Amino acid sequence: MAVIQKVISVDGLIIRSLTVCKQRIWVSLVLFAVSFSMLGWRIVELASMSGEGAQRMFTRNVTYTASERPNIVDRNGVLLATNLTVASLYANPSKILDAEEATLALLEAFPDLSVKQVYKALSSDKQFMWIKRNLTPEEQKQVNRLGIPGIYFREEEKRVYPHGNLLAHVMGFVGTDGKGMMGIEKYMETNAQKYQEEPLQLTIDIRVQEALYTELERARAIFSAQGAVGIVQQVNSGEIMGLVSLPDFDPNNASQITSASTFNKATFGSYELGSTMKPLTMALALDKKVLSLDERLDATKPLRVGRHSISDHKPQNRWLTPKEIMMHSSNIGMARIIEKMGEKPQEKFMRALDFDKQLTFSLPETSAPLLPHRWAGIQAMTIAFGHGIALTPLHLTTAFSTLVNGGYKVVPALVAQESAGKGEQLLSSATSRIIARMLRDVVSEGTGGKANAMGYRVGGKTGTAEKLVNGRYDRKAKISSFIGVFPSDKPEYVVYVMLDEPQGTKDTFGYATGGFTAAPAVGKIIEQIAPMLDIMPVQEVTEHTTQPDISAQRPRSLALN
Amino acid sequence: MRSTLLVGIVLLIGVATALFNIEHNAQFLREQLQETQRQIVENKMEIHTLKAEWAYLSHPQRIRDMAQRYLDVGRIEAKHVARVESIAIRKQVVAVNEAQARY
Numbered sequence: 296m297a298v299i300q301k302v303i304s305v306d307g308l309i310i311r312s313l314t315v316c317k318q319r320i321w322v323s324l325v326l327f328a329v330s331f332s333m334l335g336w337r338i339v340e341l342a343s344m345s346g347e348g349a350q351r352m353f354t355r356n357v358t359y360t361a362s363e364r365p366n367i368v369d370r371n372g373v374l375l376a377t378n379l380t381v382a383s384l385y386a387n388p389s390k391i392l393d394a395e396e397a398t399l400a401l402l403e404a405f406p407d408l409s410v411k412q413v414y415k416a417l418s419s420d421k422q423f424m425w426i427k428r429n430l431t432p433e434e435q436k437q438v439n440r441l442g443i444p445g446i447y448f449r450e451e452e453k454r455v456y457p458h459g460n461l462l463a464h465v466m467g468f469v470g471t472d473g474k475g476m477m478g479i480e481k482y483m484e485t486n487a488q489k490y491q492e493e494p495l496q497l498t499i500d501i502r503v504q505e506a507l508y509t510e511l512e513r514a515r516a517i518f519s520a521q522g523a524v525g526i527v528q529q530v531n532s533g534e535i536m537g538l539v540s541l542p543d544f545d546p547n548n549a550s551q552i553t554s555a556s557t558f559n560k561a562t563f564g565s566y567e568l569g570s571t572m573k574p575l576t577m578a579l580a581l582d583k584k585v586l587s588l589d590e591r592l593d594a595t596k597p598l599r600v601g602r603h604s605i606s607d608h609k610p611q612n613r614w615l616t617p618k619e620i621m622m623h624s625s626n627i628g629m630a631r632i633i634e635k636m637g638e639k640p641q642e643k644f645m646r647a648l649d650f651d652k653q654l655t656f657s658l659p660e661t662s663a664p665l666l667p668h669r670w671a672g673i674q675a676m677t678i679a680f681g682h683g684i685a686l687t688p689l690h691l692t693t694a695f696s697t698l699v700n701g702g703y704k705v706v707p708a709l710v711a712q713e714s715a716g717k718g719e720q721l722l723s724s725a726t727s728r729i730i731a732r733m734l735r736d737v738v739s740e741g742t743g744g745k746a747n748a749m750g751y752r753v754g755g756k757t758g759t760a761e762k763l764v765n766g767r768y769d770r771k772a773k774i775s776s777f778i779g780v781f782p783s784d785k786p787e788y789v790v791y792v793m794l795d796e797p798q799g800t801k802d803t804f805g806y807a808t809g810g811f812t813a814a815p816a817v818g819k820i821i822e823q824i825a826p827m828l829d830i831m832p833v834q835e836v837t838e839h840t841t842q843p844d845i846s847a848q849r850p851r852s853l854a855l856n
Numbered sequence: 857m858r859s860t861l862l863v864g865i866v867l868l869i870g871v872a873t874a875l876f877n878i879e880h881n882a883q884f885l886r887e888q889l890q891e892t893q894r895q896i897v898e899n900k901m902e903i904h905t906l907k908a909e910w911a912y913l914s915h916p917q918r919i920r921d922m923a924q925r926y927l928d929v930g931r932i933e934a935k936h937v938a939r940v941e942s943i944a945i946r947k948q949v950v951a952v953n954e955a956q957a958r959y
Contacts, residue, residue, distance in 0.1 A: 334875055335871055373911060377904070455908055457911035457912035461916070505916035750935070823932075826937060831937065832935075834935075
């Protein structure tokens with residue numbers, strides 16, 4: 296019985312095995328069939344794929360951006376600041392075989408490193424020690440040639456300013472972490488998102504900046520001034536074409552920067568600017584018809600107001616017309632104007648010119664002017680000739696743009712995208728023309744003669760203000776300035792130069808006034824920038840020609856016949 | 857039955873070979889593409905550096921120094937600037953031009 300059962304069992308096993316076997320064969324067949332049909336399908340798919348489909352699959356946008364920090368360019372697209380990838384050298388001391396040998400080898404390549412410091416770094420038990428940062432490609436090659444184990448490169452980004460200190464206060468600089476610490480770099484910290492595709496474009500023209508910088512530096516050297524300020528502004532848009540403050544610094548060497556050199560005298564320093572402010576009150580008085588061009592005011596003797604006495608630097612001792620008041624820069628004349636007009640219109644006008652607040656400006660380094668506690672009669676008089684109120688040069692320059700552009704308020708702009716046009720009209724166009732003419736007279740006949748760049752119809756006003764030192768006015772410490780406008784028949788630009796504590800020279804007969812120190816600089820600047828800015832000169836007839844001057848004659852046909 | 861199987865096997869081998877070739881070529885092209893893209897990035901980086909160098913070499917002070925040293929030009933003054941209209945053109949020259957135009 297058992298045998299038969301076994302046979303049966305054996306049979307059953309065989310049958311089951313056969314069945315299992317058959318099942319397995321089928322499973323494999325099916326698997327293979329599926330796999331190969333998948334292969335076949337894939338081939339069909341690949342063969343039938345269109346060109347664009349393939350392109351889409353394999354090309355991604357190959358972009359290269361050095362970093363997320365946008366480039367900065369000038370109004371003509373010249374590169375002012377960019378990030379470059381540089382290699383920095385570090386060591387892993389735990390991998391250095393012989394610290395002494397490595398130190399000597401490194402000093403071969405970099406002789407200005409300190410032996411002690413390098414040896415200390417290489418023999419320390421840390422895993423990461425900087426040796427030298429921001430290597431040039433040449434230096435990199437040298438290190439590679441040395442073949443020291445345990446020394447590695449790390450790629451870093453360095454903010455590079457190709458123009459060095461030419462735009463120091465405008466650009467500012469970045470700290471070691473790459474964050475803007477001052478100037479436009481600091482402005483960028485809060486505004487970078489607007490400039491992902493396009494670089495940040497400034498209103499600055501690098502050629503104008505260069506001319507401004509060179510003449511300012513020259514004037515500072517000649518007159519041994521402590522510092523200097525230069526501003527060039529477009530009168531109709533308020534755009535800043537050039538802005539310089541000396542002393543300055545090199546943004547490429549942020550570690551060498553001192554607080555004195557980073558002080559932006561143009562936008563942050565407040566000064567009693569002196570007579571350059573006279574045209575403001577003059578224009579207002581003419582606009583309000585409180586004053587007319589042919590009347591005369593009593594400037595025969597100093598004016599007593601309470602316990603104060605207002606006198607002139609060069610007393611004329613007679614009655615003066617408004618034009619003469621401006622040409623001879625008479626303080627008494629200006630005080631008389633306030634007597635006629637009162638202080639309220641002046642206060643209103645100056646507040647409208649933002650003299651009571653910080654200017655809205657892209658540079659973070661701006662400050663509010665210092666105003667007198669009360670704005671009564673005597674204060675208004677001193678303000679009329681630029682004392683008793685401390686302004687930043689940018690305030691004054693912007694106010695002058697308003698004076699000569701037809702009387703429209705403008706806001707200073709440094710970033711092209713944020714440039715606004717003319718605002719509300721504060722003075723009539725007629726007044727604007729009259730004051731521009733008056734400024735021209737100051738240069739052609741008055742104290743501003745040295746600013747006269749031939750052919751460019753320069754107008755302007757000199758200013759010489761004594762600085763307050765320990766509560767008293769110091770005759771030896773002056774703020775000498777000149778504010779120029781050209782061309783005065785249809786003003787386009789304002790050029791402002793200020794020297795901080797200039798000293799007279801033999802050539803200036805010992806004088807350090809605005810007319811002798813700042814005005815010539817403005818003249819030279821205008822001579823250089825006018826052709827760049829498409830201002831056509833006119834052939835001026837000079838009065839003192841002893842020889843026939845070609846430039847003074849009317850254009851003749853060229854002598855071809 | 858046997859012949860079908862044979863044909864099937866041959867086809868199979870053919871398909872497998874074809875697919876293998878395609879994959880191989882695709883892989884090759886993919887590597888080439890990566891290499892080209894890497895070169896593009898490298899070139900862009902070089903261009904970026906060159907642009908910075910260009911800006912550095914175009915520093916107005918440097919141009920001014922070189923102009924003073926190598927060129928015999930002076931500063932532009934008002935007397936050097938004039939308008940085209942102020943140049944009188946000789947009648948003779950005008951006649952010649954007209955004759956040429958007619959020709």
